Amino acid sequence: MAVRLNNIGIVVEDLDRAIDFFTAIGLELEGRTAVEGKWSGRVTGLADQQVEIAMLRTPDGHGRVELSRFLAPDVIEDHRTAPVNALGYLRAMFEVDDLDAVLDGIEQHGAELVSTEVVNYENVYRLCYVRGPEGILIGLAQALASGSRADA
The missing domain is CATH 3.10.180.10 (2,3-Dihydroxybiphenyl 1,2-Dioxygenase, domain 1)
Incomplete structure (x- = not known):
C-alpha cells in the first residue's frame, strides 16, 4: 500500500499575510481559489461553507501547505497561541x-x-x-x- 502526504491544512484570518510568510520560507504558491457548495460541506461536515484557499508547495514538489480562510461559517475556536505541549495539531x-x-x-x-x-x-x-x-x-x-x- 502506497501512502503519500498530500498537504497540511492551516486555517488563517489573513490569507495574503500567510502566503507571504510561507513564500519567504521558500514555498511556492501553486494556486488560489474559492471553495463552496454542498460537495465541500459533505467532505468537511460544515454545510454551506465558503472558503478561500491557497495551495503552496515545497520546491521539490513533495510537500504542500493548504491555507484556508473561512468566510462561512464563522471560525469557532482559536488555537493559534497554544503552547507546544497542547493536544492536537502542533506544527x-x-x-x-x-x-x-x-x-x-x-x-x-x-x-x-x-x-x-x-x-x-x-x-x-x-x-x-x-x-x-x-x-x-x-x-x-x-x-x-x-x-x-x-x-x-
Whole structure:
C-alpha cells in the first residue's frame, strides 16, 4: 500500500499575510481559489461553507501547505497561541538549506523564535520553532555537514 502526504491544512484570518510568510520560507504558491457548495460541506461536515484557499508547495514538489480562510461559517475556536505541549495539531517542520537566511527573511513577516536560540541537535541538525503571522507555529531544520539524515 502506497501512502503519500498530500498537504497540511492551516486555517488563517489573513490569507495574503500567510502566503507571504510561507513564500519567504521558500514555498511556492501553486494556486488560489474559492471553495463552496454542498460537495465541500459533505467532505468537511460544515454545510454551506465558503472558503478561500491557497495551495503552496515545497520546491521539490513533495510537500504542500493548504491555507484556508473561512468566510462561512464563522471560525469557532482559536488555537493559534497554544503552547507546544497542547493536544492536537502542533506544527509542520521544514528542512531548509540556510536556516539563518530563512530566519532573516521571515522576520519581516512577523516571525519570532519560540525560544531565544537555534539549537544543535546531536550535530545532525540546527533546529528551531518559529511563530509566524497569526501565531502559526512551524519548525525549521538545517542539516549539518558533520551529520546527515542517513546517519540519524
